[in-house]
Amino acid sequence: MQITLKDLGFTPFFAGQVPENSDLSPFRITEVHRDRLSALSPDGPSVLTTKLPLQTSDFAVGDWVLADENAQINVVLERQSLLHRRAAGTQASRQLIAANCETLFITSSCNPDFNTARIERYLALAYEAGCFPVIVLTKADQSDEAPGFARRAGQIDARVPVLTVNALDADDLALVASWCGRGQTAALVGSSGVGKTTLTNGLCGRDDDTGGIREDDAHGRHVTTSRALRRMQNGGWIIDTPGMRALRLEEAGDGIDAVFDDIARLAATCRFSDCAHESEPGCAVLGAVEAGDLAPDRMERWAKLKREDIRNSQTLAESRARGKAFGKMVKAAAKDTHWRRKR
Numbered sequence: 001m002q003i004t005l006k007d008l009g010f011t012p013f014f015a016g017q018v019p020e021n022s023d024l025s026p027f028r029i030t031e032v033h034r035d036r037l038s039a040l041s042p043d044g045p046s047v048l049t050t051k052l053p054l055q056t057s058d059f060a061v062g063d064w065v066l067a068d069e070n071a072q073i074n075v076v077l078e079r080q081s082l083l084h085r086r087a088a089g090t091q092a093s094r095q096l097i098a099a100n101c102e103t104l105f106i107t108s109s110c111n112p113d114f115n116t117a118r119i120e121r122y123l124a125l126a127y128e129a130g131c132f133p134v135i136v137l138t139k140a141d142q143s144d145e146a147p148g149f150a151r152r153a154g155q156i157d158a159r160v161p162v163l164t165v166n167a168l169d170a171d172d173l174a175l176v177a178s179w180c181g182r183g184q185t186a187a188l189v190g191s192s193g194v195g196k197t198t199l200t201n202g203l204c205g206r207d208d209d210t211g212g213i214r215e216d217d218a219h220g221r222h223v224t225t226s227r228a229l230r231r232m233q234n235g236g237w238i239i240d241t242p243g244m245r246a247l248r249l250e251e252a253g254d255g256i257d258a259v260f261d262d263i264a265r266l267a268a269t270c271r272f273s274d275c276a277h278e279s280e281p282g283c284a285v286l287g288a289v290e291a292g293d294l295a296p297d298r299m300e301r302w303a304k305l306k307r308e309d310i311r312n313s314q315t316l317a318e319s320r321a322r323g324k325a326f327g328k329m330v331k332a333a334a335k336d337t338h339w340r341r342k343r
């Protein structure tokens with residue numbers, strides 16, 4: 001089957017970034033490996049390499065790039081949206097999750113996996129990235145309380161659609177697919193075991209390993225290891241995000257304020273502009289809690305996310321500054337030896 005650039009999601013936003021008479025061709029990144037990138041174009045799948053100073057970690061699945069006739073990437077096109085988080089481990093660095101997604105499917109199950117704070121965190125990620133969030137509650141077929149879970153999800157953010165599904169049911173899959181049409185792209189996030197791979201397989205009509213297949217594998221249940229952009233049967237594109245145990249937000253202040261927009265509006269009216277909403281006089285947020293207009297647990301979850309975001313963003317900025325200073329030092333040293341050698 002012939003796939004056009006438009007089918008791949010190459011909108012005028014990206015087309016407008018290609019210089020006139022360019023010898024370079026557009027490709028969409030489907031997988032990021034340590035030393036190379038897999039990509040798709042109307043000519044089919046290709047393997048691309050990067051050219052310094054670009055490294056493979058600078059790319060996200062879903063990116064649009066321009067590559068030359070040697071399959072070397074020269075340019076990454078400006079992204080329409082970018083999902084990112086603070087990388088796991090102690091190093092302060094940003095990890096790119098997926099690029100150029102219109103939709104983020106926030107997946108949870110109708111069982112004790114359901115967690116309001118986690119869904120709020122994913123919503124902040126979606127708003128910060130510029131993706132439209134859709135909450136997908138799986139395993140509705142295994143619970144008598146699916147309507148209750150749906151109600152709780154609906155209360156988190158009234159703007160966000162909530163779908164309760166059986167990820168193995170064709171009609172339910174069609175409902176999910178309707179939120180990501182031809183040429184559009186969605187990413188799936190959620191804890192391990194909630195049904196992300198089951199949904200992906202159902203939507204794409206292909207079989208990747210799901211947790212269930214190897215349930216009694218002594219080496220553990222978790223099987224999907226890498227992110228990939230895959231084509232859905234309706235012509236949309238989907239990115240599964242396996243192995244994301246914790247989502248640590250960074251530089252997501254606006255996203256958090258979008259989820260808790262009522263609290264953000266209140267906070268803007270506090271007497272002190274640097275109000276920490278802890279004990280300050282004239283704090284509009286605490287005032288609303290006291291007046292019974294704002295649930296204290298919701299206020300706590302908001303404050304926790306804000307504190308975490310500020311902390312992570314600060315360390316990220318510091319490590320970037322250190323990286324820059326180090327780079328300058330290396331350059332200066334290199335210049336110095338070059339000069340001495342010349343003499």
Ligand SMILES: Nc1nc2c(ncn2[C@@H]2O[C@H](COP(=O)(O)OP(=O)(O)O)[C@@H](O)[C@H]2O)c(=O)[nH]1
Nearest residue numbers: 139166167192193194195196197198210211212
């Ligand atoms: N009955 C039922 N089982 C589901 C549903 N969604 C996922 N599962 C099962 O849950 C297990 C984990 O699913 P998987 O897709 O691997 O989860 P992932 O870790 O999020 O990718 C598998 O055994 C699936 O068959 C659902 O909606 N209904």
Ligand SMILES: [Mg+2]
Nearest residue numbers: 196197224242
């Ligand atoms: Mg999986």
